[in-house]
Amino acid sequence: GAVVSQHPSRVICKSGTSVKIECRSLDFQATTMFWYRQFPKKSLMLMATSNEGSKATYEQGVEKDKFLINHASLTLSTLTVTSAHPEDSSFYICSARDTVQETQYFGPGTRLLVL
Amino acid sequence: QKEVEQNSGPLSVPEGAIASLNCTYSDRGSQSFFWYRQYSGKSPELIMSIYSNGDKEDGRFTAQLNKASQYVSLLIRDSQPSDSATYLCAVTRSNTGNQFYFGTGTSLTVIP
DSSP states (O other), rough: OOOOEOOSSEEEEEOOOOEEEEEEEESOOOOOOEEEEOOTTEEEEEEEETTSHHHHHHHOTTOOTTEEEEEEEEEEEEEOOOOOGGGEEEEEEEEEEETTEEEEEEEEEEEEEEE | OOOOOEEEOEEEEEEOOOOEEEEEETTOOOOOOOOHEOOOOOOOEEEEOOOSSEEEETEEEEEEEEEETEEEEEEESSSSGGGEEEEEEEEEEGGTEEEEEEEEOOEEEEEE
């Protein structure tokens, strides 16, 4: 299957700082990438849909000024958690859609802990 | 009504048995169907995709799609303890730009 990478895999930061998470599709081009968050023992929650070259579409309840998404190329999308607070601590997972196979592949996730 | 519904479980089966996971979806316009496996603390990984009515087999896994009844299932034969995970069903609809709709997942435990 296709490979999607995420970096960093784990980050610990102080409250008030910003954290950038990168998501890359390594062997295919992805015009669309998705950002999810998942709390322990809970289901995936879609945060936003990221389209290359255009603004991201955010799900209801997700603050676009807090979770900045940039999809500057067909293989890279970034999520920046601005002014992070402890309640932002979560498992953030990106996925990329392979438009040829119409399949969504997930990155390994980034575990964020805000102190 | 949720787009995709799954029984959250937990579903427990003995090692070597067949595990049957079910998923129903609400929109008849749904076109593509996927099963993902998610181990605790890890991200989901794709197991199977199915697009037309009937069965699709891949090793110990068989996906079954019935569009008339709007359900898709996943059978795991000869279940192994390593199959213990949460299984997510996902569906896409063409009239939403092929947006993926995920179920909440079914937790499976295979008992040695």
